Structure formats: C-alpha cells, structure tokens
Amino acid sequence: MEKHISTAAALTEAELGLIDRYWRAANYLSVGQIYLLANPLLREPLKPEHIKPRLLGHWGTTPGLNFIYAHLNRLIRGRDLDVIYICGPGHGGPGMVANTYLEGSYSEIYPDISEDAEGMRKLFRQFSFPGGIPSHAAPETPGSIHEGGELGYALVHAYGAAFDNPDLIVACVIGDGEAETGPLAASWHSNKFLNPARDGAVLPILHLNGYKIANPTILGRAADDDLRRLFEGYGYEPFFVDGHEPRDMHQQMAATMDRIFDRIRDIQHQARNGKAADGCPRWPMIVLRSPKGWTGPKEVDGKKVEGFWRAHQVPVSNCREDDGHRKILEDWMRGYDPEDLFDTGGRLKPELRALAPAGKRRMGANPHANGGLLRRELAVPDLRDYAVDIGRRGSVVAQSTQVLGHYLRDTMKLNAEAANFRIFGPDETESNRLGSVFEVTDRVWMEDIEPYDIHLSRDGRVVEVLSEHLCQGWLEGYLLTGRHGLFSCYEAFIHIIDSMFNQHAKWLKVTGELEWRKPISSLNYLLTSHVWRQDHNGFSHQDPGFIDLVANKKADIVRIYLPPDANTLLWVGDHCLRTYDRINVIVAGKQPEPQWLSMDEAVKHCEAGIGIWHWASNEEEAVAPDLVMACAGDVPTMETLAAVDLLRKAIPALKIRTVNVVDLLALQSRDQHPHGLTDEAFDAIFTSDKPVIFAYHGYPYLIHRLTYKRTNHENIHVRGFIEEGTTTTPFDMTVLNELDRYHLAIEAIERVPGLKEKAADALAAFHDKLAEHHAYVREYGEDMPEVRNWTWPTA
Structure with missing residues (x-):
C-alpha cells in the first residue's frame, strides 16, 4: 500500500494560488487574534498600543487546522458534501474563528463583527480578552460541537455525530498530544460500530506537528511504517501527507483528499446497494505531518520556534515592550501579504470568498453543528x-x-x-x-x-x-x-x-x-x-x-x-x-x-418531587409530629419504612411523619434551584423544630449541603454511605453503613427529646437485633428471615 499519493494534476496553478492565499488569510487572522488590539490591516507600522497587554492563545496547531479547513472547503464545493469539522486541538480556537469569519457564517451570527476593517479589529480584540470569547473552539464558535477543554474526546464525538446521519461526513482533527490520551486511543475502535449502510462517515485526520506544550509527542516521533501498521491494526487505511513547503503540501493534500472521498463514496455505495463485504470496511484516515507553528517565526532571540514546542502558544512574547519582538511580529504578519488577501475596506477579496461553500454547506453554518435546529420531539408511549x-x-x-x-x-x-x-x-x-x-x-x-x-x-x-x-x-x-x-x-x-x-x-x-x-x-x-x-x-x-x-x-x-x-x-x-x-x-x-405507589400516586408524588407519605405516617391532623422519618433512594426508602414499622410497634404513642424525596434538588432553596421548595413549603413538610432522621442513598454530607439554609437544619440527622463495604448480603451492607432499620430506629429514639429514657427496652431490643444479625449473617451467609421476609403491615 502506498503511503503517499501522486500529486500530478491535483491542482492547477490557478487553483493552487487561490487555495494558498485563502490559507494565508486564515493564518493572518489567527495571528491577529492572538496579538492585536488595533491596526488590523497593518495600515501603519505596529506600535506598542496596537498590541494586547496580555498575549493569550495557541499558535502552534493553528496553521495546520487552517490548512485542513481550506482543503475541506474545496471538497465541499466541488462535490456538494455535507461536512462538519471537529477540532480536537481545542486550543486551535483562532483558526476556527478565522475560518468561520472568512466564510461569512461568523458575521451572520454576530453582526457586530462585520466583514470589514472595523469588524476585523473587533474580531481581533475580542479573542481571549475580558468580555470577549475564549481561546478554544468554544460554544461561541460557529460550527463547533466540541470545545476540547479537556483532550481525548474529539474522535468519539465525531462518531456519535455520524451515527444515523447517512449523508454527513465528520472531519475530525486529532492533535498528536490528544492522541496520547487513553480515551482517544480507545476511540479508534469506534469504526467497529459505524454501519456504512445507514450511518455517515468519519474522516480522522491525525495532525502530527511533533510537540506538546514542552515535549515531543509519542506518535510524532513514530516512523511512518510504524504508524501505518498501528492504524491498519485498528482497521483503517492510512494516507500520509508530509512536508513543510506549501506548494507541495497543497498538492499532496488535494490529491489525498480526492482519493479518500472517492473511497468513502465507494464504501457507502457498496453497503447501500447490498454489495458490502462481511466485517468492517477499512475506512480511510489521514496522517498529516506539518511543522508546529508552520509559517511562523523560525527563531526568536536565537532560539528555535517553528517546528518546536516554543511555537505552541505565543511564539513572540514581548511585543509591547520589546521593539525587536514587535518587528518580528510585524514582519511575520506582513509576510502573509494582507493587501493580496483583503481589499481596501478590509473585506476578503471576491475570488477568495468564492472558495468557501455557500449557505448551510459552510462548516460554520452546518445545522448538524447546531443540533437543536434538527431536533425533533421523541415519540414515547403512554x-x-x-x-x-x-x-x-x-x-x-x-x-x-x-x-x-x-x-x-x-x-x-x-x-x-x-x-x-x-x-x-x-x-x-x-x-x-x-x-x-x-x-x-x-x-x-x-x-x-x-x-x-x-x-x-x-x-x-x-x-x-x-x-x-x-x-x-x-x-x-x-x-x-x-x-x-x-x-x-x-x-x-x-x-x-x-x-x-x-x-x-x-x-x-x-x-x-x-x-x-x-x-x-x-x-x-x-x-x-x-x-x-x-x-x-x-x-x-x-x-x-x-x-x-x-x-x-x-x-x-x-x-x-x-x-x-x-x-x-x-x-x-x-x-x-x-x-x-x-x-x-x-x-x-x-x-x-417492594412496590409502594400506584401510578396515580407516583405521578402526583414525582410532579411534586417530594412529599409526605400519609399512608406511612401516624401523625395527628393539624398537630406537629414528634419525628420526621425522611428517605431518598429505593433501599433507604425500604429501610425507613421498616424502621417506621419497628417504632410504631414498639412505641405506639410516637407520632411519626414519613417523607420521601424523588427530586433530590427540591431540598435546595428556591433561590438556589428552580425545583427547590420555598422555605414555607419545606417547613410544612419537615417542620421547623422536630428531629428529622434522613436515610439517604449517597454520602450524608450532600443532604446537609442542600439544606444548610433551612430553618430546621440543625435537627436534620443524615445517614447514608460512609465508605464501608464488602462482598456481603444486601441488609448487611446497610448495617455496615448504619443505614439499616435498626440504626434508624435507634437514632430516632435518641433524637426525640425525652424518649430515650422512656423507650429503653426498645433501644435494647434494637441493639440486640444488630448483634443477632451480625452473628446470623456470618453463620448462614444470608439475611435473617425477619429481614428477608419483612413487608409493610396491613392497615
């Protein structure tokens, strides 16, 4: 299998010149976003006040991202393709913003960022600037469904987008730093779940520029033969584009993409016409090697920058204070020849604008990247x-x-x-x-x-x-x-x-x-x-x-x-x-x-999110109970009801209110969560001064967090998981964490004022039951019959 594709006649000289100019325009805008506050078209020499006081952003990956975007545009226009772009190197935000600005989708969404010199100035100023936009390909960026704030998930997002989207092609750029993460390594196996007969296609583009923030990358240092064997083992057909000289790289990329999109079309055509071979098709992918910080400064202060980790973020760092650095920046930006790219009003020249797709075919305007535009309500049964x-x-x-x-x-x-x-x-x-x-x-x-x-x-x-x-x-x-x-x-x-x-x-x-x-x-x-x-x-x-x-x-x-x-x-x-x-x-x-609520009761209870279970309570109407037994979770609910049963049999005069919580965040105040109860409603359920024994599914601290502002917080006593566990019986798990019915009943007796002395016999009996359980479960390997067979008593 060949590693490189013949570039003969991939692009005519005219096409090559245009696509290179478009790429230069994206690079120019990307550098401007990182550095400039003003003077966006360099109509005068750069001055300190034209430079941002804090230089934030990532240049190293950006020219490669711009290069890929330009070539995808060519394929979309030429073949009328439906393509979205997932930018794995999330720090490449300048490139994603630049390209959506060039194609016009950015200004359509944000009319204040107009397609002229003033709009360009605002585009530059807002980037990584207070009140502006983040440095990532963030939600604010048109065409983005993946921010990349944490690396490792670009490819798996791409496959999720392609499932059940038969006409969609998801171009996914994976940075070589991201490629070192565990989730990304597993994501290559997603091809085993993509059905070409009904799903779209994913084009992985492994962008190897050799370095992370301060170190080489594993795959960046790997030999092409090793990479080929690796990705063939994953089930892909890898194609290599490798170099640094722009003319050659454009020709390589154009020829490779033509070949790859033919391959994708053939795989889908065969599958959709019943001619697919058994097993997974061997989907194509690209391994793109280009220098880190490509087309940027070769050296700064005598130190290597392009093609090295120093290009990762801001290659020239002191442009406000250092005249030499500012000169490097100006020469760098003028090297893109902005007069050749933008007209006197700052608009992209017509012949370059014509290279971008139109309407919804633009990757920044593709509705799949704003999925709510396509969402339809789910059909559900009764x-x-x-x-x-x-x-x-x-x-x-x-x-x-x-x-x-x-x-x-x-x-x-x-x-x-x-x-x-x-x-x-x-x-x-x-x-x-x-x-x-x-x-x-x-x-x-x-x-x-x-x-x-x-x-x-x-x-x-x-x-x-x-x-x-x-x-x-x-x-x-x-x-x-x-x-x-x-x-x-x-x-x-x-x-x-x-x-x-x-x-x-x-x-x-x-x-x-x-x-x-x-x-x-x-x-x-x-x-x-x-x-x-x-x-x-x-x-x-x-x-x-x-x-x-x-x-x-x-x-x-x-x-x-x-x-x-x-x-x-x-x-x-x-x-x-x-x-x-x-x-x-x-x-x-x-x-x-056990099943507790009829459907009518369940609907009413869930719509409220929290409520009193009157059938499990024995309080007197219009009289505050002595005790509230609350629960959240299926096992805590069963143990609470069993505890209520124990208490009612042992201490019939004790007035108990049983409360169940389905919507946990209803415990918060209304000003903290839209589902939260008002203070009045909360007090009406939990009382303002009675002990509350709360059996909770998780770690007890969360209930205290959610209720700390409530009137009766000091009387809320929570039992839940306290990090005790092993392979044991279901009831023993609750005992180990003191969430069982006996611990709940004991705490209830101890928390109700004056009850401990009056219910000494009940306390002793419950402690004895815990000791009996401990011996029984270790002798017989199952819970005591009275626990296994307990049911809520008949009214």
Whole structure:
C-alpha cells in the first residue's frame, strides 16, 4: 500500500494560488487574534498600543487546522458534501474563528463583527480578552460541537455525530498530544460500530506537528511504517501527507483528499446497494505531518520556534515592550501579504470568498453543528401502559429497571423509522434489566458475527462497549447533532467520565446563554447496580459519589432523581426523555424490591418531587409530629419504612411523619434551584423544630449541603454511605453503613427529646437485633428471615 499519493494534476496553478492565499488569510487572522488590539490591516507600522497587554492563545496547531479547513472547503464545493469539522486541538480556537469569519457564517451570527476593517479589529480584540470569547473552539464558535477543554474526546464525538446521519461526513482533527490520551486511543475502535449502510462517515485526520506544550509527542516521533501498521491494526487505511513547503503540501493534500472521498463514496455505495463485504470496511484516515507553528517565526532571540514546542502558544512574547519582538511580529504578519488577501475596506477579496461553500454547506453554518435546529420531539408511549399494580402496599415485588426496559423497548419501536434514539452502555444493557429492548433491536456490531451470538447485528440500535468514555462521547455527539439517547451504567463506574460530564455541563451552561444555539435533548443517565446492591462485587463497586459531582453544577442544568419503585421510575424516565438542555441523573436499583405507589400516586408524588407519605405516617391532623422519618433512594426508602414499622410497634404513642424525596434538588432553596421548595413549603413538610432522621442513598454530607439554609437544619440527622463495604448480603451492607432499620430506629429514639429514657427496652431490643444479625449473617451467609421476609403491615 502506498503511503503517499501522486500529486500530478491535483491542482492547477490557478487553483493552487487561490487555495494558498485563502490559507494565508486564515493564518493572518489567527495571528491577529492572538496579538492585536488595533491596526488590523497593518495600515501603519505596529506600535506598542496596537498590541494586547496580555498575549493569550495557541499558535502552534493553528496553521495546520487552517490548512485542513481550506482543503475541506474545496471538497465541499466541488462535490456538494455535507461536512462538519471537529477540532480536537481545542486550543486551535483562532483558526476556527478565522475560518468561520472568512466564510461569512461568523458575521451572520454576530453582526457586530462585520466583514470589514472595523469588524476585523473587533474580531481581533475580542479573542481571549475580558468580555470577549475564549481561546478554544468554544460554544461561541460557529460550527463547533466540541470545545476540547479537556483532550481525548474529539474522535468519539465525531462518531456519535455520524451515527444515523447517512449523508454527513465528520472531519475530525486529532492533535498528536490528544492522541496520547487513553480515551482517544480507545476511540479508534469506534469504526467497529459505524454501519456504512445507514450511518455517515468519519474522516480522522491525525495532525502530527511533533510537540506538546514542552515535549515531543509519542506518535510524532513514530516512523511512518510504524504508524501505518498501528492504524491498519485498528482497521483503517492510512494516507500520509508530509512536508513543510506549501506548494507541495497543497498538492499532496488535494490529491489525498480526492482519493479518500472517492473511497468513502465507494464504501457507502457498496453497503447501500447490498454489495458490502462481511466485517468492517477499512475506512480511510489521514496522517498529516506539518511543522508546529508552520509559517511562523523560525527563531526568536536565537532560539528555535517553528517546528518546536516554543511555537505552541505565543511564539513572540514581548511585543509591547520589546521593539525587536514587535518587528518580528510585524514582519511575520506582513509576510502573509494582507493587501493580496483583503481589499481596501478590509473585506476578503471576491475570488477568495468564492472558495468557501455557500449557505448551510459552510462548516460554520452546518445545522448538524447546531443540533437543536434538527431536533425533533421523541415519540414515547403512554407510561401508564407499563404501570405496576401494587396490590396491598409493599406486597408486590418487581425489578424497577426491568419495568422501565419495557417502556424503552416501545420507545425504540416508535422511533425506529426516525432513527433518532439509541441506548448506550458498557456491556450492561441486559445486566441492568433493560433486556426487553432486544425484542425490537440488537446491539450494533460490525465485526464478524458467529451463529451462536445473541442480539448482535449490523443494524442494532443499542451501542455497547466496555468503555464508559466511549459511551459518554458517542452519546454527546449524538445529542449535539439533534438526536435522543440514554446512557445506562453501573453507579460506581460512571465516575470514569466525571470530567466528560463536567465539560458537557459547561457546554450546556454557555449554549443556554447563546440565542442562536438551539436546545438539544438532555443527556440522561440511568445509574443502576448501585451501591446498596452489589452482593457479588463488593467494595470496589460501591460508590454513590457521582451525585455529589452533579450537584456542583449550575442549577438550571442538572437534575437528580431517586425513584423508590417502578412506577416512580417510569414517570422519571418518561419525564427525562422529554426534556432538553439538561443533564438528568436517575439512580434506581435493578434487584427485586417492594412496590409502594400506584401510578396515580407516583405521578402526583414525582410532579411534586417530594412529599409526605400519609399512608406511612401516624401523625395527628393539624398537630406537629414528634419525628420526621425522611428517605431518598429505593433501599433507604425500604429501610425507613421498616424502621417506621419497628417504632410504631414498639412505641405506639410516637407520632411519626414519613417523607420521601424523588427530586433530590427540591431540598435546595428556591433561590438556589428552580425545583427547590420555598422555605414555607419545606417547613410544612419537615417542620421547623422536630428531629428529622434522613436515610439517604449517597454520602450524608450532600443532604446537609442542600439544606444548610433551612430553618430546621440543625435537627436534620443524615445517614447514608460512609465508605464501608464488602462482598456481603444486601441488609448487611446497610448495617455496615448504619443505614439499616435498626440504626434508624435507634437514632430516632435518641433524637426525640425525652424518649430515650422512656423507650429503653426498645433501644435494647434494637441493639440486640444488630448483634443477632451480625452473628446470623456470618453463620448462614444470608439475611435473617425477619429481614428477608419483612413487608409493610396491613392497615
């Protein structure tokens, strides 16, 4: 296989001259954004006051990004292609802004940044400047669906965008620093899940300029033969473009892209006409080697810059104070010959503007990069069709996520033709009891399929791979381009994508402030196999802390739901799938558990988010209770109800109010979260002065955080996960963390003023039960019969 493509007749001399000028214009604008406050067209010699006081930005990767953009424009115009550009080197923001400005999409969105000298001055001034725009390819940048604030996710976002987008080509630039990250290394396997018959195409462009911020890069130092073998092993057909001389590089890139886009067209044509070979097609990719800081200063102060890590950020750093540095900058910018690029009014010359695609074909105006423009409401079934008949309260046992699975199955069926809903997860759809979706679809799998394989097909709509990074990234790309989805995961291991969640939350926060960015479907997590039911996995699988991370984010972005049974889970799941511009976290167990609320009760309870369960309370009307027993989460709810049962039998005169929380952030004040209760409503539920024993699914501190401003905060006593765990029985897990019914009942007695002395016998009995449990579970390996067989008493 050849490494380099013949460049013969790829570009005529006229075409070569035009594309090189366009590239120079993008480079000029990129340098201007990093350095200049004024004098954008260099109509006079540079003066100190023309230079920004703080020079921020990244030049090193930018000329390569501009080079790729110019060549993609050529292909889009010549072939009428639908292409978006994902910029993995997020620091290449100057290039993304420059190119969208050149094609006109930037000024259409931001009319104040006009296509003239004054607009250019404002374009330069705003970059990395207070009140302006970030240095990354940020949400403010037209055409961006990927900020790159944290490296590693460009390629997985690209594949997520391509799923179910048959006419879309996603050009994804991967920086060689980013290529060193674990998530990016795994992302190369995304080609095993891309079906050319129904999905779009991804063109990975590995941009090797040799250096990170201060060191060489691993792949940048690798030999071409080693890179070829590496990427062939991943299943790609690599093409190499390598050099530094612009004329040769333009010819190489044009010829290579012509060949590659022919290859993509052929792969798709064969697949869509039933002629595809078995297994994964060998999709093309580009390895582009160009100097870091290409076309910038070769040396500064006698030290190497171009082609070295010193070009990474600001190659000439003291242009305000140092005349020599300012001269280097001016010579550098004049070297692009701005008079040859822009007319006297500062507008891009017509022959260059003609090189950009038109309308929605411009990568900065492509609607797939503003997915809310394409989003259609998800078709969902009537949740009441799946309601669990609870019979006598707590007597029916069901697996809540299995019930939700039936609802998701029919959601998948209703949206099959629209092809706009997928379920993502790390090999756990069946394990998490969502397996009924396989009645209507399969897992997508493009590798060989054996006769004995189950639920694998090339047309599957469930996407499973044992990488939470890939599941998260695919779903983000899918949502950002206008579709809907669900990510199901074991609770403990969702932590793997903590920083990805952070980045998506930040994206939503910023896009919510940009009128031109249209709402996208919410990112929905279903966290199951949770901390309290890890019977065979143990301590390594016991961590509910993702909720704490989520609660740190802006109130208008995040929601946290802890449904206690199947009917509440159905309501929450249905609600979350209908929302947009949110991150919804649902925590629900998959094990058999008692069912508490009818569907009518569940709807009313979930719509409120929090409420008194009168059927589990024995307080007198219009009289404050002695005690509030509160709970959030399915296991805490069961243990709370069992504790209430113990207390009512042992101390019948004790007046107890039972409160359940589904929407966790309803605990916050209304001024902190839109779902928060008013102080009056909170006091009406939790009282203003009575002890509250709160059994919580996660780490206790979060409840204190959420309620610290409430009148009765000092009387709220929280029990939850205290980092105790092992492979043990379900009830023993609660005992180890003092969340069990006996610990809850003991604390209730100890917190109600004057009760400890009066209920000494009950206290002793509960302590004895804990000792009995300790001995029993270690003798027999299962929980005591009175625990296993407990049910809520008949009224």
